[in-house]
Amino acid sequence: MTLPDPAQLDAADPLREFRSRFFIDDPDLIYLDGNSLGRMPLAACEILHRQAEDGWGSRLVRGWNEGWFDLPARLGAKIASLIGAEPDEVVVADSTSVNLFKLAAAALEFQSGRSQIVSDDLNFPSDLYVLQGLAQTAGRKVVMARSPDGIEPGDVEPLIGGETALLTLSHTAFKSGAIRDMAAISAAARSVGALTLWDLSHSVGAVPVDLSGSGIDLAIGCTYKYLSGGPGAPAFLYVRRDLQERLRNPIAGWFGQARPFAFELKYEPASSLRRFQTGTPPILSLAAIEPGVDLVIEGGMDRIREKSMLLTGFLADLWERDLRPLGVALNSPLDAARRGSHISFGHPDGWRVDRALIEDARVIPDFREPDNIRFGLSPLYTTFTEVDEAVRRFRELLEQRTYEKYPPARAEVT
Numbered sequence: 001m002t003l004p005d006p007a008q009l010d011a012a013d014p015l016r017e018f019r020s021r022f023f024i025d026d027p028d029l030i031y032l033d034g035n036s037l038g039r040m041p042l043a044a045c046e047i048l049h050r051q052a053e054d055g056w057g058s059r060l061v062r063g064w065n066e067g068w069f070d071l072p073a074r075l076g077a078k079i080a081s082l083i084g085a086e087p088d089e090v091v092v093a094d095s096t097s098v099n100l101f102k103l104a105a106a107a108l109e110f111q112s113g114r115s116q117i118v119s120d121d122l123n124f125p126s127d128l129y130v131l132q133g134l135a136q137t138a139g140r141k142v143v144m145a146r147s148p149d150g151i152e153p154g155d156v157e158p159l160i161g162g163e164t165a166l167l168t169l170s171h172t173a174f175k176s177g178a179i180r181d182m183a184a185i186s187a188a189a190r191s192v193g194a195l196t197l198w199d200l201s202h203s204v205g206a207v208p209v210d211l212s213g214s215g216i217d218l219a220i221g222c223t224y225k226y227l228s229g230g231p232g233a234p235a236f237l238y239v240r241r242d243l244q245e246r247l248r249n250p251i252a253g254w255f256g257q258a259r260p261f262a263f264e265l266k267y268e269p270a271s272s273l274r275r276f277q278t279g280t281p282p283i284l285s286l287a288a289i290e291p292g293v294d295l296v297i298e299g300g301m302d303r304i305r306e307k308s309m310l311l312t313g314f315l316a317d318l319w320e321r322d323l324r325p326l327g328v329a330l331n332s333p334l335d336a337a338r339r340g341s342h343i344s345f346g347h348p349d350g351w352r353v354d355r356a357l358i359e360d361a362r363v364i365p366d367f368r369e370p371d372n373i374r375f376g377l378s379p380l381y382t383t384f385t386e387v388d389e390a391v392r393r394f395r396e397l398l399e400q401r402t403y404e405k406y407p408p409a410r411a412e413v414t
């Protein structure tokens with residue numbers, strides 16, 4: 001198989017200039033884990049310094065009246081433009097897991113006569129844990145669609161019916177990268193009166209999403225993956241505008257109160273989406289999110305998706321030529337249109353191969369049980385040359401079996 005020259009692909013890439021706007025101190029290190037923790041934008045480093053010195057240092061508590069109080073809504077409005085939402089339908093707060101709890105609990109209360117939450121086994125385990133805990137608290141049941149092969153999603157529509165309070169799924173599966181047909185599944189849920197809640201963590205900044213056009217009720221997502229918001233950066237949540245005043249935040253707190261600084265003794269929710277905030281937002285972490293979001297907006301979701309599909313397509317072709325003959329399986333959909341911006345490879349010694357990639361080959365993927373080695377390709381800074389070189393190093397360590405020196409025991413964080 002003859003494949004295109006990676007240097008030529010890089011030269012023809014309309015997004016090639018964006019790489020220089022990220023902090024890259026070691027060009028020999030091939031970072032393929034931007035789907036777990038995005039690289040740091042240079043502007044984020046600057047903003048952190050500025051917020052620390054000018055904000056926390058000089059302005060001190062006055063900062064709250066100088067942009068801090070509105071920061072969660074202002075960032076939410078920018079993220080909204082990436083996911084087909086209106087500016088006042090997204091706010092940044094808490095973690096993805098906590099936001100899932102808040103929105104799912106609000107949905108269950110709204111649907112008090114219905115007994116089931118429908119999800120599937122490709123969803124992120126933390127999401128499933130939140131749903132299991134909530135189902136126990138609220139006296140409901142979680143019903144799960146099963147994937148036939150761990151790669152393609154199972155058929156969820158037969159599970160949706162009159163007892164379905166809430167349908168909640170990941171748009172792009174964290175392990176296989178398979179993309180769900182959000183509009184079609186949501187239409188099926190809506191037709192029987194179920195609410196829909198989508199986790200966009202592995203889509204936002206990589207795969208276009210049209211929440212308004214798909215008639216979605218609720219959504220959540222992560223800012224530290226393709227949006228490069230920084231480790232543990234706060235997440236976002238979306239509530240369709242006409243539902244905002246009808247849903248109740250189960251974790252009521254002063255930042256969601258109509259007049260927090262009136263210090264009234266009785267909770268009255270803000271009429272805006274601010275009602276889904278709870279306590280004081282982490283300003284330094286919030287400030288660090290904006291540069292990555294701005295870069296994605298500037299890059300443009302259409303160009304980002306186009307490059308993402310070319311990158312994963314190139315990687316899939318290299319796999320077929322160089323890795324498949326060495327016993328590596330493709331644990332992602334073969335069709336680029338059916339997957340997000342990462343590819344999972346399967347190998348019986350996956351964990352040891354992952355370690356050898358990191359320690360010996362200086363390629364950083366991540367590992368997801370039982371045998372998945374994930375290569376995340378971030379369109380704003382991953383190059384075709386890096387993908388080509390990563391596969392060359394991967395092939396070499398398989399041929400030389402250097403991974404066999406590592407013990408099979410897993411590290412704490414994989």
Ligand SMILES: *Cc1c(COP(=O)(O)O)cnc(C)c1O
Pocket residue numbers: 095096097098123124126127170174199201202222235
């Ligand atoms: C990364 C990810 C999360 C992260 O949740 P946290 O609360 O930030 O730990 C949640 N859901 C999905 C689908 C993810 O990929």
